[in-house]
Amino acid sequence: MDPTFLSIIMVVVLLGAILLRAPIGLAMGLVGAAGYAALSSVAGLQAYIASAWPDRFLSYELAIVPLFILMGNLATRTGISAALFSASNAWIGHFRGGLAMASVAGCAMFGAISGSSIATASTMARVALPEMRKHKYSDALASGCLAAGGTLGILIPPSIVLIIYALLTEQNIVKLFLAATLPGLLAIVGFMITIAIYVRLYPEEGPSQQPASLSTRLRSLGQVWHIVAIFVIVLGGIYGGFFTLGRGGLGWRGADGACRIADPRADA
Template sequence: MTVILVLGLLFVLLAIGTPVGFAMGFSGAVGLLMVGGSGTLFGILQTAPLSTVSSYELITIPMFLLMAELVLLSGVADDMFKTASAWIGRVPGGLGMATALAGAGFGAICGTSTASAATLSATSLPAMIKQGYEPKMAAGVVAISGTLAMLIPPSVALVIFGLLAEVNIGQLLIGGILPAVLVTATIMATIYFLVWQDPSRAPSVEPVSWREKFTLLWQVGPMVLLFTLVTGTIYLGIATPTEASALGAAGALVLAVAKRRVTPATLYRALLSACHGTCMIATILVGASIFGYFFTLTHVTQDLVAWIGSLPASRWVIITLILCGYIVLGSFMDQIA
């Protein structure tokens, strides 16, 4: 009964717009008070915040967020989209495919789906609409391409999952590359199929000379270098994910300075935005930790695992049901939440 009341309180708080971290922390604290009393509650409140945010690996998050902000500042996303559209623009649905490639490329040096989707909506969406693309198709391509940043290293979502699940973050980041390639290819194949069905959805663009194509190709060089600086050093064992995140942030700063986009005001905004994002994520982690203690004390987690393990169902059925839950939650909640 206590578990049902606490879960009900959590959903009510989420429904009225309470930030996820505070909703989980408050409902978890109420549950701890009901189950273990004030002694248990205050004991956990005294230790949980520090033990949650004092992890050395947590430094990875502000570094990757700062890297994303500096990459946004450098304007490299525009260069990637222009290059991709020049090379495959003549293919049916070429601009849409270029958006998917730009989303994958930007995700490889960004780390957050929110920033990736926002950047693509400001760069590729107007270009597709101007070219005569069907608005709902153009918006759909941007929305799905922005999520690629969750898979491609450096991925803040994978770092947080690694912290929560206590698994190797470096292996998680490397493991996201192949799924990201498959998802990108699937997006491009879907675009081609939809345009093959109805060519009016995506008119062709003007051809670009080979000289201009190769000229534009040089513009993606910094992106490849930055991706190698982060993922390559992790893959080769030269640096840990934490060290690689610092290298990536430094490389992004050099890139922004080289493009003459850095001023005291823009640098301040980038630092402030990275701080805001870090504080939001830290609040969610602390709230999740408090709520997790409540679940542990009530044995809900152990009982749920035992019950699911006893079901006569394939592991793929269980994974599918979990993914369906993610689809529903992802419709109105941020990925980190």
């Protein structure tokens, strides 16, 4: 069978399985396995599976990805996401459309510790969406600002996507993080300006609320100090070279500044 035609069939089958609410990982695995067997053979598929699992689980290059996801899950379970939204809401929630702006700010801060857009959007939606509905925000504005704010997860360093890109292309991860910082900040400001203009044109979409007292605002900052600490430790350690080990260890950068992760098994 022509590989191009087979690829089209696989994409159609995959989308159909997803529309039928099959687990995405299971659907991708089954479709990929069927396509591999069609292009090669069943024996070739079995040989690939036998060797692929150990290689994927022992991948030092991708070890950082589940660790960032774990950090994001820990932040969710410990209530950090709720504290982020509460702190943002205490400072800017009294403006018209302020809850939507606070959601964007919360997404930006949560993205700085999770590195994932999907995790950022889903986590902040659980916290911010009920609060915006409670204050009579329209579903269009509430869902739109959370979807837009979720994209900040791959812009605000550290980003899983940038890490994978740096590993695949052997680029300097520090320069990539620095390059992504300004677009991330511009995106935050742009989202908030857009929300402010939108609620000016349609005031009923995002009503204002009573401002928080100064003591409440200061107390909210005390609930998010550990988030700032995580951000400073992670990025400060990367920028300062503290997380770069010597030869034969797990390193972020090579001698030329490119992002490489050395495999300790190479010297065995």
